[in-house]
Amino acid sequence: MTREELFKNILRKQSFLCVGLDTDIKKIPSMLCEHCSDEDAILSFNKTIIDATADYAVAFKPNLAFYEALGPKGLEVFERTIRYIQERYPDQFIIADAKRGDIGNTSKMYAKAFFEYYNIDAITVAPYMGEDSVKPFFGYPDKWVILLALTSNEGSEDFQLMENFDVERLYEVVLQTAQKWASIEELMFVIGATQASELTNIRKIVPNHFLLVPGVGAQGGSLEEVSKFGMNDQCGLLVNSSRQILYASRGEDFAEAARETAKQLQTRMEKQLFHKGLITYF
Amino acid sequence: MTREELFKNILRKQSFLCVGLDTDIKKIPSMLCEHCSDEDAILSFNKTIIDATADYAVAFKPNLAFYEALGPKGLEVFERTIRYIQERYPDQFIIADAKRGDIGNTSKMYAKAFFEYYNIDAITVAPYMGEDSVKPFFGYPDKWVILLALTSNEGSEDFQLMENFDVERLYEVVLQTAQKWASIEELMFVIGATQASELTNIRKIVPNHFLLVPGVGAQGGSLEEVSKFGMNDQCGLLVNSSRQILYASRGEDFAEAARETAKQLQTRMEKQLFHKGLITYF
Numbered sequence: 001m002t003r004e005e006l007f008k009n010i011l012r013k014q015s016f017l018c019v020g021l022d023t024d025i026k027k028i029p030s031m032l033c034e035h036c037s038d039e040d041a042i043l044s045f046n047k048t049i050i051d052a053t054a055d056y057a058v059a060f061k062p063n064l065a066f067y068e069a070l071g072p073k074g075l076e077v078f079e080r081t082i083r084y085i086q087e088r089y090p091d092q093f094i095i096a097d098a099k100r101g102d103i104g105n106t107s108k109m110y111a112k113a114f115f116e117y118y119n120i121d122a123i124t125v126a127p128y129m130g131e132d133s134v135k136p137f138f139g140y141p142d143k144w145v146i147l148l149a150l151t152s153n154e155g156s157e158d159f160q161l162m163e164n165f166d167v168e169r170l171y172e173v174v175l176q177t178a179q180k181w182a183s184i185e186e187l188m189f190v191i192g193a194t195q196a197s198e199l200t201n202i203r204k205i206v207p208n209h210f211l212l213v214p215g216v217g218a219q220g221g222s223l224e225e226v227s228k229f230g231m232n233d234q235c236g237l238l239v240n241s242s243r244q245i246l247y248a249s250r251g252e253d254f255a256e257a258a259r260e261t262a263k264q265l266q267t268r269m270e271k272q273l274f275h276k277g278l279i280t281y282f
Numbered sequence: 283m284t285r286e287e288l289f290k291n292i293l294r295k296q297s298f299l300c301v302g303l304d305t306d307i308k309k310i311p312s313m314l315c316e317h318c319s320d321e322d323a324i325l326s327f328n329k330t331i332i333d334a335t336a337d338y339a340v341a342f343k344p345n346l347a348f349y350e351a352l353g354p355k356g357l358e359v360f361e362r363t364i365r366y367i368q369e370r371y372p373d374q375f376i377i378a379d380a381k382r383g384d385i386g387n388t389s390k391m392y393a394k395a396f397f398e399y400y401n402i403d404a405i406t407v408a409p410y411m412g413e414d415s416v417k418p419f420f421g422y423p424d425k426w427v428i429l430l431a432l433t434s435n436e437g438s439e440d441f442q443l444m445e446n447f448d449v450e451r452l453y454e455v456v457l458q459t460a461q462k463w464a465s466i467e468e469l470m471f472v473i474g475a476t477q478a479s480e481l482t483n484i485r486k487i488v489p490n491h492f493l494l495v496p497g498v499g500a501q502g503g504s505l506e507e508v509s510k511f512g513m514n515d516q517c518g519l520l521v522n523s524s525r526q527i528l529y530a531s532r533g534e535d536f537a538e539a540a541r542e543t544a545k546q547l548q549t550r551m552e553k554q555l556f557h558k559g560l561i562t563y564f
Contacts, residue, residue, distance in 0.1 A: 022388070065384060065391035071399045072361055075354035099384050101408065102347060103435040103501075106304070106379075109347035117353045126383065128410045128430055130437020148410055153385040155412020158459055159452065170441065170452065177440055219385075 001093050001121050002142050003185050003210070007234045009058045009091055014270040014279055016235050017262060018059035018095065020214065020242025021046055021081060022066050027247050029254050039070060039077045046081045049246060050089070052259040056266035059093040059238050060085055061212075082118055093238070094120045095146065095212065101126040101133045108136040115140045122146050124190060124212070127174045131181055138182045145187050149174050150202070152192025152215030175205045184208050191230070193221020193239065199229035210236050216265075217244030223265065227272035235278060241265060283375050283403050284424050285467050285492070289516045291340045291373055296552040296561055298517050299544060300341035300377065300494065302524025303328055303363060304348050309529050311536050321352060321359045328363045331528060332371070334541040338548035341375040341520050342367055343494075364400055375520070376402045377428065377494065383408040383415045390418040397422045404428050406472060406494070409456050413463055420464045427469050431456050432484070434474025434497030457487045466490050473512070475503020475521065481511035492518050498547075499526030505547065509554035517560060523547060 010016050023046055025038045032048075033041040050060065067078035085092050100110040100123060107125075114123045115137070122144035125134055137145045150160050150171040160171040168176075175189060191202060193215035202211075211230055215221035216239055223239060230237055241261075249257035274282035292298050305328055307320045314330075315323040332342065349360035367374050382392040382405060396405045397419070404426035407416055419427045432442050432453040442453040450458075457471065473484060475497035484493075493512055497503035498521055505521060512519055523543075531539035556564035 024391075063384075063388055063391075065382070065388045065395065068395040069391045069399060071395070072354050072357035074395075075357045079354055097384075097388075099382065099408070099411075100347070102345075102379075102381050103433065103437075103496075106345055106347045109306075109345075109351045113347065113350040113353070113356075117351060126381070126408045126410050128408050128441060129381075129433050129435060130440030130442070132435050132437040133433075134437075151385065151411050153411060153414050155385075155414040155416075158412030159410060159456065160412070162455065173444065174441065 003234070006058070006093055006210070009093070010235045010273070011279060013056070013058055013266070014273055015056055015058055015266040016237050016239055016269050017057040017265050018061050018212065018238045018240040019049070019053050019057045019245055019262065020097070020240045021049070021060055021062040021246070022242040023246065024066060027250070029250055029252065031252055039073050043077050043080055046077075047084055048255045049258050050085060052255040053245060053262040054089050054092065056259075056262040057092070059095060061095040061097050061240055063097040063242070079118065082120060086119070093122065095122045095124065096120045097124050099124050099126050099148065101129050103129065104132045104136055107133050111137045111140065115143045122188065124148065127178060134178065134181060138186055143186065145182065146212045147174070147178050147187065147189050149189040150191050150195045150198060152194045152219050152221060156192065156195070172205060175202065179206055179209070184210075188212055190214065192219070193223070193226050194219055196222060196225035196229055199226065203230065203232065207232060208234075208236070210238060212238045212240065214240040214242070217241045223268055224272065227269070231272060231276050233278070235273065239269070285516070288340070288375055288492070291375070292517045292555070293561060295338070295340055295548070296555055297338055297340055297548040298519045298521055298551055299339040299547050300343050300520045300522040301331070301335050301339045301527055301544065302379070302496065302522045303331070303342055303344040303528070304524040305528065306348060309532070311532055311534065313534055321355045325359050325362055328359075329366055330537045331540050332367060334537040335527060335544040336371050336374065338541075338544040339374070341377060343377040343379050343522055345379040345524070361400065364402060368401070375404065377404045377406065378402045379406050381406050381408050381430065383411050385411065386414045386418055389415050393419045393422065397425045404470065406430065409460060416460065416463060420468055425468065427464065428494045429456070429460050429469065429471050431471040432473050432477045432480060434476045434501050434503060438474065438477070454487060457484065461488055461491070466492075470494055472496065474501070475505070475508050476501055478504060478507035478511055481508065485512065485514065489514060490518070492520060494520045494522065496522040496524070499523045505550055506554065509551070513554060513558050515560070517555065521551070
């Protein structure tokens with residue numbers, strides 16, 4: 001998906017919501033698919049959540065760890081989830097939250113996995129190994145790298161926010177360096193919602209890039225603050241919510257509860273798009 | 283596997299060789315398993331390489347990217363490769379070269395995947411997201427985190443070797459910080475063989491940790507230099523070779539060629555162990 005198509009979807013749906021599919025078998029309603037395997041239960045849950053929230057979201061982000069934990073069969077569930085979205089909701093932007101990154105010939109194989117085999121729109125990549133570990137992901141038309149910059153967790157203080165640089169902090173160097181590697185048409189950054197106070201600074205360094213923002217909801221980030229300091233004139237934000245939507249209810253009404261939560265988030269996003277002047281009514 | 287067991291295996295085999303299983307379907311001999319699927323060809327190749335080199339190695343390191351590129355079926359090949367080593371060669375240390383690392387609840391699922399589902403000895407982890415992204419991998423008895431510190435690729439200059447710290451470079455901070463997270467019984471570091479000139483400095487910071495050293499062979503690192511500056515009194519080194527062994531020959535003699543290459547590396551390692559006084563004959 002191109003940047004322009006993504007922006008159009010955001011305007012059309014008045015939403016920049018990304019639904020994270022971090023599906024944990026231990027947390028899904030037990031009445032769902034009682035006599036079937038864990039894998040079938042997860043797939044059934046995913047499909048229900050996707051159907052329930054697709055109206056209010058522009059992106060889905062399955063988290064690889066939750067599928068890998070089940071072995072090769074978990075990867076089949078991942079693939080069937082992807083295929084379901086691709087067939088039913090071809091306008092949804094799909095992000096593989098995989099945090100990959102390795103030496104060149106290995107990153108090339110990861111790119112092949114996610115951009116060729118699964119044909120996913122974007123993959124999250126870790127920057128620690130530098131340019132030649134990230135570059136093999138570029139050059140696929142309409143495919144995206146989403147590079148970790150400033151993440152939502154406490155551990156972001158260990159290295160990303162280290163202050164003993166002469167001039168800047170590590171995540172700022174990552175932003176400055178990585179934007180030279182590819183255009184804004186194929187590179188986004190991960191900025192945690194809990195880091196909203198840094199967004200003014202971040203927007204000085206990368207004014208035009210899209211940012212994938214996890215950490216609203218369970219992790220405590222504020223959608224309104226993220227929007228206030230992070231939105232640009234092409235929106236430039238995909239705000240992710242996983243647990244808040246997936247486990248909105250543990251009961252039989254989990255799909256309606258997920259839909260309602262997604263809808264509430266969409267309404268708050270619509271308001272922010274209106275405030276920014278990107279849509280003319282609210 | 284405990285540190286003591288690993289050291290005993292090194293002394294018994296007079297080798298600290300790790301064979302990397304970065305198996306690329308495009309590079310394996312075409313006469314191997316001509317009428318079977320790509321997956322079966324890779325599995326057959328892996329088994330043959332494992333049988334051919336196990337005498338000279340103490341560890342195997344499959345690289346996840348090469349299996350993920352084939353989708354869920356590739357992960358089945360990965361699993362069957364692992365099971366083959368576990369059943370036939372239970373004294374081999376198995377490393378999942380996966381470069382994972384994410385927020386706590388996600389890292390926990392990756393730990394579950396590699397330490398519980400696959401029951402592998404060690405996993406490579408990226409440090410960028412800090413302590414709470416690495417900690418969920420600790421606490422599994424006899425299981426190891428191998429944390430990226432100073433990698434073998436050119437991109438290591440982008441961030442790891444950045445010199446605009448007041449006192450030290452990023453990878454040094456990673457070494458200093460991460461050694462507080464766990465004992466030397468469950469934490470190793472990745473140090474690229476191409477970075478041998480840094481090893482004296484590295485051993486000042488982490489004198490006792492095991493180091494996983496890729497980059498000998500195709501990437502140009504020197505086994506002798508790595509040993510000279512990196513070996514400690516419990517060896518403290520696992521030196522990996524992938525392409526040099528796997529593709530020693532593209533002909534029918536690929537297994538003998540792989541075995542011969544592994545044997546030559548083992549002989550050079552034996553010499554280094556002797557120089558260090560860890561074995562008394564050569």
